[in-house]
Amino acid sequence: MALLTPEDLEDLLNKLNANNDIIKGATGEDISQICEEAYGTKPGNQKVGIVPITAGNGIIGNFSASLLAITEYFGLEGFITEHPDMTGYYEAVAGGADIILMADDHIFIAHNLSNGKIATNHICTGVIYSEIASRYKHADSKDVLVIGLGRVGYAGASHLVKKGFNVYACDPNTEFMNKAIEELGVNAFDIEKPRKFSMVFEATPNANTISEGMIAERCLVSTPGIPCALPDDLVEKYDIDLVMEPLVIGVAAMLYSIF
Ligand SMILES: N[C@@H](CCCCNC(=O)[C@H]1CCC=N1)C(=O)O
Numbered sequence: 001m002a003l004l005t006p007e008d009l010e011d012l013l014n015k016l017n018a019n020n021d022i023i024k025g026a027t028g029e030d031i032s033q034i035c036e037e038a039y040g041t042k043p044g045n046q047k048v049g050i051v052p053i054t055a056g057n058g059i060i061g062n063f064s065a066s067l068l069a070i071t072e073y074f075g076l077e078g079f080i081t082e083h084p085d086m087t088g089y090y091e092a093v094a095g096g097a098d099i100i101l102m103a104d105d106h107i108f109i110a111h112n113l114s115n116g117k118i119a120t121n122h123i124c125t126g127v128i129y130s131e132i133a134s135r136y137k138h139a140d141s142k143d144v145l146v147i148g149l150g151r152v153g154y155a156g157a158s159h160l161v162k163k164g165f166n167v168y169a170c171d172p173n174t175e176f177m178n179k180a181i182e183e184l185g186v187n188a189f190d191i192e193k194p195r196k197f198s199m200v201f202e203a204t205p206n207a208n209t210i211s212e213g214m215i216a217e218r219c220l221v222s223t224p225g226i227p228c229a230l231p232d233d234l235v236e237k238y239d240i241d242l243v244m245e246p247l248v249i250g251v252a253a254m255l256y257s258i259f
């Protein structure tokens, strides 16, 4: 899985505000409203404990501070524990946290101790970014293109199939592709027979995975993927609403899913 870097997390709330404006313009609602509708919840007075974790590649600069900024952006009280790992976990619980946020290199969880609900970043990110793509107000059909069927892409494809969209998906990994066809019933997108989609959800760690034949003149591309899936020339040439943000939107979905 691609790990965030401190650079990815610079200027996070400005990036969020810019993306929120694009989301509002393309779907008619902002990220908080979409999360409220997707999960049927609202923020309350939950207290959030953020526990740095030193496992694996270790602590990522700006990561815990970003989680605190995100927590406060959505109106919740948060704190970062002084210690990492188990000492930090104990500190968070003893400090009255209702919700614990913590991540190692393989999984990033939000656990609500009060109601027992638990969420992962990869599933919530897949759900919320595909949800955003599916709400494009200029959509010309129920067709959605999903690029990438890893943990995030698969979660998004599953969400869209459940919501009744016509999901076309592609992934160079044939095992991932066959799994999605068998388990979700997605249509295999064939680059040799391109269709022009007005809604695209991309979840790959590669650049320029979207090519000209795949998108309509006016479309919404929604992706948590780093680096950008869109080549610069396409962004110039077409009327593309691009929602691309490294962390806040996925964490917002984690929080709303456990309120
Ligand atoms: N253990 C580190 C955090 C490691 C997070 C790694 N996971 C990612 O980078 C995923 C989560 C969202 C996007 N990629 C710390 O506590 O500072």
Ligand SMILES: [Mg+2]
Pocket: 125, 224, 245, 246, 247, 248, 249, 250, 251
């Ligand atoms: Mg995100």
